[in-house]
Amino acid sequence: MPRATTASDKELWGQALSLLLLGFICYAFPWSVLAAEVAPSLRIQGSNTIGAKLGPALVRGMLEEEGIRGIRQVPGERENEVHIEGQDAQGRAVRIELAAHGSSTGFSALGDGSADLAASSRPIKDAEAQALSAFGDLRSPYSEQVIAIDGLAIILHPGNPLRALSTAQLAAVFAGEVSTWEELGSQGGAIRLYARDDQSGTYDTFKELVLARQGKSLAAGAQRFESSDRLSAAVSADPQGIGFVGLASIGQARALAIVDGESQPMAPSTDLIATEDYPLSRRLYLYMKPGEQNPWADALLRFAQSPPGQAIVERSGFIAQQVGAVRMAPRADMPEDYRTLATEAERLSVNFRFQEGSASLDNKALRDVQRLVDYLKQRGKLQRKVVLVGFGDAKADPQRAELLSRLRAMAVRRELAKGGVALKDVKGFGDVLPVAANSAEDGRNRNRRVEVWVY
Numbered sequence: 001m002p003r004a005t006t007a008s009d010k011e012l013w014g015q016a017l018s019l020l021l022l023g024f025i026c027y028a029f030p031w032s033v034l035a036a037e038v039a040p041s042l043r044i045q046g047s048n049t050i051g052a053k054l055g056p057a058l059v060r061g062m063l064e065e066e067g068i069r070g071i072r073q074v075p076g077e078r079e080n081e082v083h084i085e086g087q088d089a090q091g092r093a094v095r096i097e098l099a100a101h102g103s104s105t106g107f108s109a110l111g112d113g114s115a116d117l118a119a120s121s122r123p124i125k126d127a128e129a130q131a132l133s134a135f136g137d138l139r140s141p142y143s144e145q146v147i148a149i150d151g152l153a154i155i156l157h158p159g160n161p162l163r164a165l166s167t168a169q170l171a172a173v174f175a176g177e178v179s180t181w182e183e184l185g186s187q188g189g190a191i192r193l194y195a196r197d198d199q200s201g202t203y204d205t206f207k208e209l210v211l212a213r214q215g216k217s218l219a220a221g222a223q224r225f226e227s228s229d230r231l232s233a234a235v236s237a238d239p240q241g242i243g244f245v246g247l248a249s250i251g252q253a254r255a256l257a258i259v260d261g262e263s264q265p266m267a268p269s270t271d272l273i274a275t276e277d278y279p280l281s282r283r284l285y286l287y288m289k290p291g292e293q294n295p296w297a298d299a300l301l302r303f304a305q306s307p308p309g310q311a312i313v314e315r316s317g318f319i320a321q322q323v324g325a326v327r328m329a330p331r332a333d334m335p336e337d338y339r340t341l342a343t344e345a346e347r348l349s350v351n352f353r354f355q356e357g358s359a360s361l362d363n364k365a366l367r368d369v370q371r372l373v374d375y376l377k378q379r380g381k382l383q384r385k386v387v388l389v390g391f392g393d394a395k396a397d398p399q400r401a402e403l404l405s406r407l408r409a410m411a412v413r414r415e416l417a418k419g420g421v422a423l424k425d426v427k428g429f430g431d432v433l434p435v436a437a438n439s440a441e442d443g444r445n446r447n448r449r450v451e452v453w454v455y
Contacts, residue, residue: 040083042096042296045109046119047201048080048227049246050284051100054148054316055119059084059096061312062303068094080226096296101226102199107132110287116294117301118287121150121201121246122208136290139363145286146364147304149319150246151268152205152280155232155253157239162186164257164265167279167437170210173242176219181240193222194231194243202228205282206244213440244280247273248317261437271326273319274349276446277435283364284318305367321368323375324349325454335429341387345453348372352412352450356441359411369412372452373419384424387453388412393444394431402430405448412450424455 044055056073063071068086076082080100088094099105099115106118107128129138138144154170156162162184165173172178174193181188195218196203211217225231228249235241236252243253247268257265260279272278286304288297303309310320325346330339341347350372352365361369376382390409395401406428413423436443 040097041094042117042294042300043099043109043115044097044106044117044119044286045099045101045115046106046117047103047121047284048100048196049121049150049200049202049248050119050147050286051080051082051098052227052229053248054284054313054318055098055100056082056084057312057316058147058300058304058309059098061308062300063094063096065303065308066299094296102197103201103204104128104199106287110135110289116288116292116297118285120285120287121282122204123283123285124287132289138287138289140290141363141366143288143290144363145288145301145305146283146321146367147286147309148284148313148316149273149276149321150248150282150284151273151278151319152202152209152244152282153247153250153253153255153268154258154280155235155243155245155250155255157236157241158252158254159239160186160188160254162256164259166259167210167261168214170258171214171216174206174211174218174222175214175216176221177216188240190240191242192238192240193219194235194238194241195222195224196228196231196244197224197226200226202244202246205280209280209282209442213437213442247319261434261439261443263435263437266435270319271349274321274324275347275351275451276353276449277351279436279446321350321364321371323368323371333433335432337427338389338429338433341389341453345387345455348375348452348454350452352408352452353445354408354411354448356445359408361411361415365412366415369415369419373416373421376421376454377419381454382420383422385455386416386421386423387425387427387455388423389451389453390426390428391433391447391449391451392428392431393434393447394438398430402428404428405430408448409450 060071063086071086073082073084082098084096086094103120103122106120109115110118111132124138132138179191228245231243232245232249232251232253235243255268257267258279259265266272266278268278273281310322314320326349328342328347330342350368353362355362388409390405392401392405409426413426434447436446438444
């Protein structure tokens with residue numbers, strides 16, 4: 001005669017069924033159990049500009065290249081956070097966490113150990129580098145890596161007829177000193193300001209390139225946003241609005257052309273941002289502590305610099321660091337020799353720039369040397385097809401400015417010679433054709449550049 005089922009029996013049956021169910025889930029969906037138990041393989045914190053689209057896309061691309069299977073993206077615990085999960089060939093869970101709350105948060109997270117990589121839409125500040133100096137030099141070529149070029153777009157409602165503003169006018173507008181569109185020669189009444197929040201590298205860049213250079217601060221009445229995409233959507237719906245976003249977030253808004261100092265009006269075009277001539281162009285970075293032993297961080301940095309990684313940069317709406325040729329129209333304000341170049345040769349989409357106050361190439365330029373050598377080698381132009389053209393900031397003695405600009409071009413020549421490049425010519429044009437105002441150090445650094453022309 002069967003024994004009656006007791007409460008103890010029911011408990012045992014329940015445990016057995018739970019174990020069977022858990023076993024099935026582990027078999028069918030192993031990542032769903034392991035991801036909750038395994039520590040993150042890589043933690044990235046910082047810029048919303050990078051974290052919104054580009055960071056996740058690069059992570060996915062890197063994981064695919066590393067043979068990770070079943071890759072999926074899930075929301076994190078807070079807004080602007082995502083987890084990207086998958087499995088390696090041995091069935092082990094891989095989880096990479098991204099938190100995009102502003103560039104400054106990335107450096108703080110490096111310091112307290114809660115991140116392995118800091119994503120930043122501006123260079124590390126002196127105070128941040130000092131705070132992290134116990135780990136080593138965060139400005140070393142390995143620790144500081146430029147992964148893309150972006151441009152700050154000044155955006156308006158599509159129906160606003162205004163076409164260009166100077167950086168001085170922009171500063172007055174965002175400081176609240178110019179309060180109506182009529183004061184700018186447009187129409188629409190009161191100006192409404194839209195800005196990124198204080199944690200944002202986009203805001204830091206705008207503050208440095210526009211507001212601080214004019215000795216101004218953001219007006220208290222500006223509406224603030226953590227997300228560039230949300231800011232852009234708000235401006236595109238407001239006929240009286242003006243804001244600033246990264247290039248990938250222009251959306252339905254319209255971008256203004258910008259004048260800085262004596263530069264020509266420049267729209268945020270691909271070519272002008274690639275050469276960093278556009279006044280509000282900027283670099284996007286990943287920073288890693290020197291000596292970091294995380295193989296996933298190494299893999300992501302390698303992938304971000306590779307041609308497949310830079311292709312993802314381009315698809316994500318940013319400017320890739322790939323070398324290309326651009327035809328330039330000759331202009332009457334060009335020096336005669338430069339006008340000849342514009343007529344007969346092609347300019348390449350790379351400018352070489354230098355460490356602040358130094359004749360040494362900066363970290364991006366050092367990587368661009370190899371990119372340029374590869375480009376020339378692939379096209380059979382290593383021998384006497386290249387002209388380097390140096391420019392500089394204004395000096396009391398124009399001849400000294402011309403000499404310094406030529407010396408900068410010769411510094412690039414020395415690096416290219418290591419890759420087997422023999423030049424056609426080296427020229428220095430001094431302080432002509434500025435791309436930025438010489439009234440601030442950042443502008444002077446932008447004007448100290450070397451262009452590459454190819455026959």
